[in-house]
Amino acid sequence: MKSKKELNVSALKDGTVIDHIPSRNLFKVISILDIEKSDKTISIGYNLSSNRLGSKGILKISDTFFQPEAINMIALVAPDASLNIIRDYQVVEKKTVTVPDFISGFVKCMNPKCITNHESILTKFEVVDKKSVDLKCIYCEKITDQDNIRIIHPH
Amino acid sequence: MKNKSLVSITDYNRDEILRILELAAYFEANPVQTLLQGKVVATLFFEPSTRTRLSFETAINRLGGRVIGFSDANSTSASKGETLKDTIRIVSSYADLVVMRHPLEGSAKFASEQSRVPVINAGDGANQHPSQTLLDLYSIQKTQKTLDNLTISMVGDLKYGRTVHSLLMAMGHFNPTFNFIAPDELKMPNEYKRFCTKNKIKFTEKSDLNSVIDQSDILYMTRVQRERFQDPIEYEKVKNAYILRLSMLSNARPNLRVLHPLPRVNEINIDVDDSPMAYYFEQAENGVYTRMAIIASALGVI
Ligand SMILES: [Zn+2]
Secondary structure: OHHHHHHHHHOOOOEEEEEEEEHHHHHHHHHHHOOOOOOOOEEEEEEEEEOOOEEEEEEEEEOOOOOHHHHHHHOOOOOOOEEEEEEOOEEEEEEEOOOOOEEEOOEEOOOOOEHHHOOOOOOEEEEEEOOOOEEEEOOOOOEEEHHHOEEOOOO | OOOOOEOOHHHOOHHHHHHHHHHHHHHHHOOOOOOOOOOEEEEEEOOOOHHHHHHHHHHHHHOOOEEEEEOOHHHOHHHHOOOHHHHHHHHHHHOOEEEEEEOOEOHHHHHHHHOOOOEEEEEEOOOOOHHHHHHHHHHHHHHHOOOOOOEEEEEOOOOOOHHHHHHHHHHHHHOOEEEEEOOHHHOOOHHHHHHHHHOOOEEEEEOOOHHHHOOOOEEEEOOOOHHHOOOHHHHHHHHHHHOEOHHHHOOOOOOOEEEOOOOOOOOEOHHHOOOOOEOHHHHHHHHHHHHHHHHHHHHOOO
16 A cells, blocks of 8 residues: 555656645645646545545646645645645655634635625635634634635636 | 725724714705715615615715716616626726625625725625614614613514624624514524624513514514515515504604614505605715715715
8 A cells, every 4th residue: 555655756857746635625626726727647545445534535746836825825725734845856855834813815705695796806715713624714704614615716 | 904894894893883873964954075086986776776776876976975886787788698797897997985785795895805995885785784784773773862771672574684694793882782583584693683683782582563563672673574484375475563653652752763774665654655764765864974984984075
Protein backbone atom coordinates (compact mmCIF):
# COMPACT_ATOMS: atom_id res chain seq x y z
CA MET A 1 0.00 0.00 0.00
CA LYS A 2 2.71 2.44 1.03
CA SER A 3 4.93 1.71 -1.93
CA LYS A 4 2.01 2.23 -4.28
CA LYS A 5 1.43 5.66 -2.81
CA GLU A 6 5.07 6.59 -3.20
CA LEU A 7 4.96 5.45 -6.76
CA ASN A 8 2.04 7.78 -7.47
CA VAL A 9 3.72 10.76 -5.91
CA SER A 10 7.04 10.09 -7.53
CA ALA A 11 5.32 10.09 -10.88
CA LEU A 12 5.20 13.85 -10.56
CA LYS A 13 8.41 15.63 -11.55
CA ASP A 14 7.46 19.17 -10.53
CA GLY A 15 4.22 20.38 -9.09
CA THR A 16 1.81 20.16 -6.19
CA VAL A 17 0.13 17.19 -4.54
CA ILE A 18 -2.91 17.87 -2.41
CA ASP A 19 -4.02 15.02 -0.19
CA HIS A 20 -6.80 14.45 2.38
CA ILE A 21 -9.55 16.22 0.54
CA PRO A 22 -13.04 14.96 1.49
CA SER A 23 -14.36 13.28 -1.68
CA ARG A 24 -17.56 15.28 -1.67
CA ASN A 25 -15.58 18.51 -1.87
CA LEU A 26 -12.92 17.47 -4.37
CA PHE A 27 -14.48 19.37 -7.23
CA LYS A 28 -14.86 22.47 -5.07
CA VAL A 29 -11.11 22.35 -4.44
CA ILE A 30 -10.54 22.11 -8.19
CA SER A 31 -12.77 25.11 -8.58
CA ILE A 32 -11.01 27.11 -5.82
CA LEU A 33 -7.64 26.46 -7.45
CA ASP A 34 -9.13 27.46 -10.79
CA ILE A 35 -7.43 24.60 -12.61
CA GLU A 36 -10.36 23.47 -14.77
CA LYS A 37 -8.86 25.22 -17.79
CA SER A 38 -5.24 24.37 -16.99
CA ASP A 39 -3.25 22.72 -19.77
CA LYS A 40 -0.93 20.96 -17.27
CA THR A 41 -1.20 17.29 -16.46
CA ILE A 42 -3.59 16.78 -13.57
CA SER A 43 -4.25 13.43 -11.90
CA ILE A 44 -7.37 13.14 -9.83
CA GLY A 45 -7.86 10.40 -7.24
CA TYR A 46 -11.46 10.21 -6.17
CA ASN A 47 -13.29 8.08 -3.57
CA LEU A 48 -10.06 6.61 -2.21
CA SER A 49 -10.41 4.97 1.17
CA SER A 50 -9.09 6.94 4.11
CA ASN A 51 -9.01 6.05 7.79
CA ARG A 52 -9.46 9.64 8.79
CA LEU A 53 -11.95 10.95 6.23
CA GLY A 54 -13.75 7.76 5.17
CA SER A 55 -13.47 8.70 1.55
CA LYS A 56 -10.89 11.07 0.25
CA GLY A 57 -9.60 12.65 -2.89
CA ILE A 58 -6.08 13.48 -4.08
CA LEU A 59 -5.00 15.98 -6.68
CA LYS A 60 -1.66 16.02 -8.43
CA ILE A 61 -1.04 19.04 -10.54
CA SER A 62 2.17 19.16 -12.53
CA ASP A 63 4.25 22.30 -13.03
CA THR A 64 1.90 24.36 -10.93
CA PHE A 65 2.50 26.09 -7.58
CA PHE A 66 -0.20 28.04 -5.78
CA GLN A 67 -0.28 31.33 -3.94
CA PRO A 68 -0.73 31.03 -0.15
CA GLU A 69 -4.04 32.89 -0.47
CA ALA A 70 -5.48 30.23 -2.77
CA ILE A 71 -4.08 27.45 -0.60
CA ASN A 72 -5.83 28.74 2.50
CA MET A 73 -9.10 28.96 0.62
CA ILE A 74 -8.93 25.17 0.29
CA ALA A 75 -9.38 25.04 4.06
CA LEU A 76 -12.97 26.21 3.63
CA VAL A 77 -13.98 22.88 2.11
CA ALA A 78 -11.02 20.66 3.03
CA PRO A 79 -9.71 21.68 6.47
CA ASP A 80 -7.51 18.56 6.76
CA ALA A 81 -5.87 18.97 3.36
CA SER A 82 -2.11 18.63 3.19
CA LEU A 83 0.10 19.83 0.38
CA ASN A 84 3.38 18.50 -0.90
CA ILE A 85 5.46 20.69 -3.14
CA ILE A 86 7.47 18.54 -5.54
CA ARG A 87 10.60 19.60 -7.34
CA ASP A 88 12.60 17.16 -9.41
CA TYR A 89 10.69 14.18 -7.95
CA GLN A 90 11.49 15.27 -4.38
CA VAL A 91 9.08 16.60 -1.74
CA VAL A 92 10.73 19.95 -0.99
CA GLU A 93 8.00 21.38 1.20
CA LYS A 94 4.94 20.19 3.15
CA LYS A 95 2.10 22.52 3.95
CA THR A 96 -1.18 22.38 5.84
CA VAL A 97 -4.08 24.74 5.35
CA THR A 98 -5.62 27.20 7.80
CA VAL A 99 -9.04 28.81 7.56
CA PRO A 100 -8.51 32.56 7.06
CA ASP A 101 -10.23 35.22 9.23
CA PHE A 102 -11.52 37.11 6.25
CA ILE A 103 -12.28 36.15 2.65
CA SER A 104 -12.43 38.42 -0.35
CA GLY A 105 -13.87 36.94 -3.52
CA PHE A 106 -13.83 33.17 -4.22
CA VAL A 107 -17.13 32.50 -2.43
CA LYS A 108 -20.64 33.38 -3.50
CA CYS A 109 -23.09 34.65 -0.85
CA MET A 110 -25.89 32.09 -0.56
CA ASN A 111 -28.54 34.77 0.05
CA PRO A 112 -30.34 35.28 -3.29
CA LYS A 113 -31.47 38.73 -2.13
CA CYS A 114 -27.92 39.88 -1.38
CA ILE A 115 -26.70 42.85 -3.42
CA THR A 116 -23.54 40.90 -4.32
CA ASN A 117 -25.69 38.50 -6.36
CA HIS A 118 -27.24 41.32 -8.38
CA GLU A 119 -24.38 43.64 -9.13
CA SER A 120 -20.73 43.09 -9.96
CA ILE A 121 -19.27 43.27 -6.44
CA LEU A 122 -16.32 41.44 -4.92
CA THR A 123 -17.83 39.37 -2.11
CA LYS A 124 -16.39 39.77 1.39
CA PHE A 125 -16.93 37.46 4.34
CA GLU A 126 -15.90 37.40 7.94
CA VAL A 127 -15.22 33.84 9.11
CA VAL A 128 -17.35 33.77 12.27
CA ASP A 129 -16.78 30.10 13.05
CA LYS A 130 -13.57 28.46 11.86
CA LYS A 131 -14.54 24.94 12.95
CA SER A 132 -17.87 24.67 11.21
CA VAL A 133 -16.75 27.22 8.56
CA ASP A 134 -19.54 29.78 8.83
CA LEU A 135 -18.99 32.79 6.60
CA LYS A 136 -20.80 36.03 7.40
CA CYS A 137 -21.34 38.27 4.40
CA ILE A 138 -20.27 41.79 5.33
CA TYR A 139 -22.98 43.18 3.05
CA CYS A 140 -26.22 41.33 3.83
CA GLU A 141 -24.97 39.94 7.20
CA LYS A 142 -26.29 36.46 6.37
CA ILE A 143 -24.31 33.29 7.03
CA THR A 144 -23.11 31.04 4.23
CA ASP A 145 -22.26 27.69 5.82
CA GLN A 146 -19.78 25.11 4.60
CA ASP A 147 -22.36 22.96 2.80
CA ASN A 148 -23.54 25.95 0.82
CA ILE A 149 -20.18 27.34 -0.21
CA ARG A 150 -20.09 27.90 -3.94
CA ILE A 151 -16.88 29.02 -5.55
CA ILE A 152 -16.76 31.92 -7.95
CA HIS A 153 -13.95 33.45 -9.91
CA PRO A 154 -13.91 37.01 -11.12
CA HIS A 155 -13.23 36.13 -14.78
CA MET B 1 -11.49 59.36 9.96
CA LYS B 2 -14.43 57.28 11.04
CA ASN B 3 -17.04 56.69 8.38
CA LYS B 4 -20.15 58.40 9.66
CA SER B 5 -22.53 56.27 7.65
CA LEU B 6 -25.24 54.41 9.57
CA VAL B 7 -25.75 51.07 7.86
CA SER B 8 -26.43 48.68 10.72
CA ILE B 9 -27.43 49.19 14.34
CA THR B 10 -24.22 47.38 15.25
CA ASP B 11 -22.30 50.37 13.82
CA TYR B 12 -23.15 52.18 17.06
CA ASN B 13 -21.80 51.20 20.47
CA ARG B 14 -23.64 51.90 23.72
CA ASP B 15 -22.29 55.43 24.10
CA GLU B 16 -23.08 56.34 20.50
CA ILE B 17 -26.64 55.08 20.94
CA LEU B 18 -27.07 57.17 24.09
CA ARG B 19 -25.60 60.19 22.34
CA ILE B 20 -28.18 59.89 19.52
CA LEU B 21 -31.01 59.60 22.05
CA GLU B 22 -29.75 62.66 23.91
CA LEU B 23 -29.67 64.61 20.64
CA ALA B 24 -33.18 63.39 19.76
CA ALA B 25 -34.45 64.75 23.08
CA TYR B 26 -32.75 68.05 22.31
CA PHE B 27 -34.43 68.24 18.89
CA GLU B 28 -37.79 67.34 20.35
CA ALA B 29 -37.46 70.33 22.67
CA ASN B 30 -36.04 72.51 19.86
CA PRO B 31 -37.54 71.29 16.57
CA VAL B 32 -36.82 74.37 14.45
CA GLN B 33 -33.17 74.29 13.40
CA THR B 34 -30.86 75.80 10.81
CA LEU B 35 -28.02 73.31 11.22
CA LEU B 36 -28.43 72.00 7.67
CA GLN B 37 -28.68 75.38 5.99
CA GLY B 38 -27.06 75.19 2.56
CA LYS B 39 -26.96 71.40 2.68
CA VAL B 40 -28.62 69.02 0.26
CA VAL B 41 -29.76 65.56 1.35
CA ALA B 42 -30.67 62.91 -1.24
CA THR B 43 -33.46 60.51 -0.30
CA LEU B 44 -33.16 57.56 -2.66
CA PHE B 45 -36.10 55.19 -2.28
CA PHE B 46 -35.58 52.30 -4.68
CA GLU B 47 -38.74 50.81 -3.22
CA PRO B 48 -41.62 52.86 -1.90
CA SER B 49 -42.04 53.43 1.82
CA THR B 50 -44.08 56.54 2.27
CA ARG B 51 -43.97 56.68 6.07
CA THR B 52 -40.23 56.28 6.35
CA ARG B 53 -39.57 58.73 3.53
CA LEU B 54 -41.88 61.39 4.96
CA SER B 55 -40.29 60.97 8.38
CA PHE B 56 -36.78 61.46 6.98
CA GLU B 57 -37.83 64.37 4.78
CA THR B 58 -39.58 66.07 7.68
CA ALA B 59 -36.42 65.64 9.74
CA ILE B 60 -34.29 67.18 6.96
CA ASN B 61 -36.69 70.10 6.57
CA ARG B 62 -36.80 70.71 10.32
CA LEU B 63 -33.02 70.90 10.29
CA GLY B 64 -33.17 73.53 7.55
CA GLY B 65 -31.79 71.30 4.77
CA ARG B 66 -33.02 70.70 1.25
CA VAL B 67 -34.14 67.39 -0.23
CA ILE B 68 -33.56 65.83 -3.64
CA GLY B 69 -34.41 62.26 -4.58
CA PHE B 70 -37.06 59.84 -5.72
CA SER B 71 -39.75 57.80 -4.06
CA ASP B 72 -39.69 54.65 -6.15
CA ALA B 73 -37.30 53.01 -8.57
CA ASN B 74 -39.59 53.27 -11.59
CA SER B 75 -38.89 56.96 -11.89
CA THR B 76 -35.11 56.52 -11.90
CA SER B 77 -32.26 55.46 -14.10
CA ALA B 78 -32.20 52.21 -12.10
CA SER B 79 -35.24 51.20 -14.13
CA LYS B 80 -33.08 51.72 -17.23
CA GLY B 81 -30.51 49.33 -15.84
CA GLU B 82 -28.07 51.70 -14.18
CA THR B 83 -26.10 49.99 -11.44
CA LEU B 84 -26.45 51.03 -7.81
CA LYS B 85 -22.75 51.81 -7.88
CA ASP B 86 -23.14 54.38 -10.65
CA THR B 87 -26.24 55.95 -9.12
CA ILE B 88 -24.49 56.37 -5.77
CA ARG B 89 -21.29 57.75 -7.33
CA ILE B 90 -23.28 60.40 -9.15
CA VAL B 91 -25.75 61.33 -6.43
CA SER B 92 -23.03 61.53 -3.80
CA SER B 93 -21.32 64.13 -5.94
CA TYR B 94 -24.48 66.27 -5.76
CA ALA B 95 -25.58 65.81 -2.15
CA ASP B 96 -24.02 66.14 1.31
CA LEU B 97 -25.75 63.03 2.63
CA VAL B 98 -27.59 60.04 1.15
CA VAL B 99 -30.61 58.42 2.79
CA MET B 100 -31.35 55.18 0.97
CA ARG B 101 -33.94 52.44 0.97
CA HIS B 102 -33.40 49.49 -1.33
CA PRO B 103 -35.02 46.05 -1.66
CA LEU B 104 -31.71 44.15 -1.77
CA GLU B 105 -29.90 43.15 1.42
CA GLY B 106 -26.43 44.61 1.84
CA SER B 107 -27.17 47.43 -0.60
CA ALA B 108 -26.64 50.09 2.08
CA LYS B 109 -23.25 48.73 3.06
CA PHE B 110 -22.21 48.66 -0.58
CA ALA B 111 -23.53 52.19 -1.13
CA SER B 112 -21.56 53.42 1.89
CA GLU B 113 -18.39 52.03 0.30
CA GLN B 114 -19.08 53.71 -3.03
CA SER B 115 -20.37 57.03 -1.74
CA ARG B 116 -18.25 60.13 -1.19
CA VAL B 117 -20.68 61.28 1.53
CA PRO B 118 -22.23 59.45 4.50
CA VAL B 119 -25.06 57.01 3.79
CA ILE B 120 -27.96 56.39 6.14
CA ASN B 121 -29.71 53.07 5.66
CA ALA B 122 -33.48 53.54 5.61
CA GLY B 123 -33.99 49.80 5.12
CA ASP B 124 -32.13 47.26 2.96
CA GLY B 125 -34.54 44.44 2.25
CA ALA B 126 -35.11 42.25 5.27
CA ASN B 127 -31.71 43.13 6.69
CA GLN B 128 -31.37 46.39 8.65
CA HIS B 129 -33.41 49.49 9.41
CA PRO B 130 -31.34 51.19 12.11
CA SER B 131 -33.31 54.44 12.34
CA GLN B 132 -36.37 52.37 13.31
CA THR B 133 -34.35 50.73 16.06
CA LEU B 134 -33.09 54.05 17.37
CA LEU B 135 -36.58 55.53 17.45
CA ASP B 136 -37.76 52.43 19.29
CA LEU B 137 -34.98 52.94 21.83
CA TYR B 138 -35.86 56.61 22.14
CA SER B 139 -39.50 55.71 22.74
CA ILE B 140 -38.55 53.16 25.38
CA GLN B 141 -36.19 55.53 27.15
CA LYS B 142 -38.68 58.38 27.04
CA THR B 143 -41.54 56.33 28.50
CA GLN B 144 -39.51 54.36 31.05
CA LYS B 145 -37.01 57.12 31.97
CA THR B 146 -34.25 54.57 31.47
CA LEU B 147 -33.08 51.81 29.14
CA ASP B 148 -31.54 49.70 31.86
CA ASN B 149 -32.97 46.53 33.42
CA LEU B 150 -36.29 46.58 31.56
CA THR B 151 -38.54 43.64 30.72
CA ILE B 152 -39.43 43.71 27.06
CA SER B 153 -41.97 41.31 25.59
CA MET B 154 -41.78 40.88 21.83
CA VAL B 155 -44.95 39.57 20.25
CA GLY B 156 -45.93 38.17 16.86
CA ASP B 157 -43.60 37.49 13.95
CA LEU B 158 -40.22 37.09 15.62
CA LYS B 159 -38.79 35.03 12.78
CA TYR B 160 -38.89 37.47 9.88
CA GLY B 161 -39.36 40.73 11.77
CA ARG B 162 -36.12 42.64 11.33
CA THR B 163 -37.24 45.35 13.77
CA VAL B 164 -37.34 42.91 16.68
CA HIS B 165 -33.95 41.47 15.76
CA SER B 166 -32.28 44.87 15.64
CA LEU B 167 -34.04 45.97 18.82
CA LEU B 168 -32.84 42.83 20.56
CA MET B 169 -29.22 43.50 19.54
CA ALA B 170 -29.38 47.16 20.56
CA MET B 171 -31.11 46.50 23.90
CA GLY B 172 -28.36 43.98 24.58
CA HIS B 173 -26.28 46.93 25.85
CA PHE B 174 -28.78 47.61 28.66
CA ASN B 175 -29.29 44.38 30.61
CA PRO B 176 -32.84 43.60 29.48
CA THR B 177 -35.09 40.63 30.16
CA PHE B 178 -36.89 39.43 27.05
CA ASN B 179 -40.07 37.45 26.60
CA PHE B 180 -40.50 36.06 23.10
CA ILE B 181 -44.15 35.41 22.29
CA ALA B 182 -44.73 33.85 18.90
CA PRO B 183 -46.50 30.98 17.15
CA ASP B 184 -44.31 27.95 16.44
CA GLU B 185 -43.91 28.94 12.78
CA LEU B 186 -42.57 32.39 13.64
CA LYS B 187 -40.32 31.82 16.65
CA MET B 188 -37.21 33.86 17.39
CA PRO B 189 -34.35 32.38 15.29
CA ASN B 190 -31.63 30.49 17.13
CA GLU B 191 -28.89 32.95 16.23
CA TYR B 192 -30.61 35.64 18.31
CA LYS B 193 -31.18 33.29 21.22
CA ARG B 194 -27.50 32.41 21.03
CA PHE B 195 -26.71 36.13 21.08
CA CYS B 196 -28.72 36.44 24.32
CA THR B 197 -27.06 33.43 25.93
CA LYS B 198 -23.61 34.65 24.95
CA ASN B 199 -24.29 38.11 26.39
CA LYS B 200 -25.98 36.76 29.54
CA ILE B 201 -29.34 38.25 28.59
CA LYS B 202 -32.31 36.57 30.26
CA PHE B 203 -35.14 35.43 28.00
CA THR B 204 -38.21 33.23 28.01
CA GLU B 205 -40.08 31.76 25.05
CA LYS B 206 -43.83 31.36 25.25
CA SER B 207 -46.77 31.13 22.96
CA ASP B 208 -49.32 32.73 25.31
CA LEU B 209 -49.45 36.52 25.22
CA ASN B 210 -51.54 36.81 28.42
CA SER B 211 -48.88 35.10 30.48
CA VAL B 212 -46.34 37.92 30.11
CA ILE B 213 -48.29 41.17 29.98
CA ASP B 214 -48.37 41.76 33.73
CA GLN B 215 -44.59 41.39 34.08
CA SER B 216 -43.66 43.62 31.17
CA ASP B 217 -42.45 47.19 30.89
CA ILE B 218 -42.67 47.22 27.10
CA LEU B 219 -44.98 45.21 24.88
CA TYR B 220 -43.51 45.29 21.40
CA MET B 221 -46.20 44.12 18.98
CA THR B 222 -45.56 43.09 15.35
CA ARG B 223 -47.70 41.97 12.48
CA VAL B 224 -48.43 38.28 11.99
CA GLN B 225 -48.80 38.05 8.22
CA ARG B 226 -50.86 35.37 6.55
CA GLU B 227 -48.28 34.91 3.77
CA ARG B 228 -45.65 33.78 6.29
CA PHE B 229 -47.56 30.56 6.93
CA GLN B 230 -47.12 27.53 4.69
CA ASP B 231 -50.44 26.19 5.87
CA PRO B 232 -53.31 28.71 5.87
CA ILE B 233 -55.13 26.63 8.49
CA GLU B 234 -52.24 27.21 10.90
CA TYR B 235 -52.63 30.94 10.36
CA GLU B 236 -56.34 30.79 11.10
CA LYS B 237 -55.58 28.87 14.31
CA VAL B 238 -53.10 31.35 15.72
CA LYS B 239 -54.11 34.71 14.32
CA ASN B 240 -56.41 35.63 17.22
CA ALA B 241 -53.88 34.56 19.85
CA TYR B 242 -51.65 37.51 19.01
CA ILE B 243 -54.19 40.29 19.09
CA LEU B 244 -53.92 42.71 21.99
CA ARG B 245 -57.21 43.95 23.47
CA LEU B 246 -57.78 46.59 26.12
CA SER B 247 -59.21 44.08 28.60
CA MET B 248 -55.88 42.23 28.60
CA LEU B 249 -54.12 45.28 30.06
CA SER B 250 -56.22 45.56 33.23
CA ASN B 251 -53.51 44.15 35.54
CA ALA B 252 -50.53 45.56 33.67
CA ARG B 253 -47.83 47.61 35.35
CA PRO B 254 -48.75 51.30 35.20
CA ASN B 255 -45.55 52.07 33.32
CA LEU B 256 -46.26 49.50 30.60
CA ARG B 257 -46.25 50.92 27.08
CA VAL B 258 -47.39 49.23 23.89
CA LEU B 259 -45.14 49.78 20.89
CA HIS B 260 -45.61 48.77 17.27
CA PRO B 261 -43.44 49.68 14.24
CA LEU B 262 -46.63 50.30 12.21
CA PRO B 263 -48.50 49.86 9.99
CA ARG B 264 -50.66 47.55 12.04
CA VAL B 265 -53.35 45.38 10.58
CA ASN B 266 -55.45 43.94 13.41
CA GLU B 267 -52.87 42.83 15.99
CA ILE B 268 -53.74 45.75 18.27
CA ASN B 269 -57.46 46.14 18.68
CA ILE B 270 -58.60 49.76 18.27
CA ASP B 271 -59.98 49.79 21.83
CA VAL B 272 -56.35 49.96 22.99
CA ASP B 273 -55.75 53.22 21.10
CA ASP B 274 -57.20 55.47 23.78
CA SER B 275 -55.44 53.74 26.65
CA PRO B 276 -52.59 55.70 28.24
CA MET B 277 -50.55 52.57 27.61
CA ALA B 278 -50.84 52.90 23.83
CA TYR B 279 -47.72 54.56 22.56
CA TYR B 280 -47.44 53.57 18.87
CA PHE B 281 -48.54 56.90 17.41
CA GLU B 282 -46.14 58.88 19.61
CA GLN B 283 -43.50 56.32 18.65
CA ALA B 284 -43.93 57.32 15.00
CA GLU B 285 -43.64 61.00 15.92
CA ASN B 286 -40.44 60.24 17.83
CA GLY B 287 -39.07 58.97 14.53
CA VAL B 288 -38.69 62.52 13.25
CA TYR B 289 -36.58 63.66 16.25
CA THR B 290 -34.49 60.50 16.16
CA ARG B 291 -33.83 60.96 12.44
CA MET B 292 -32.89 64.61 13.02
CA ALA B 293 -30.33 63.32 15.52
CA ILE B 294 -29.01 60.66 13.12
CA ILE B 295 -28.69 63.13 10.23
CA ALA B 296 -27.07 65.90 12.28
CA SER B 297 -24.66 63.39 13.75
CA ALA B 298 -23.77 61.83 10.37
CA LEU B 299 -23.01 65.27 8.95
CA GLY B 300 -21.05 66.27 12.02
CA VAL B 301 -22.95 69.55 12.31
CA ILE B 302 -23.61 69.16 16.03
ZN1 LIG C 1 -24.60 38.59 1.23
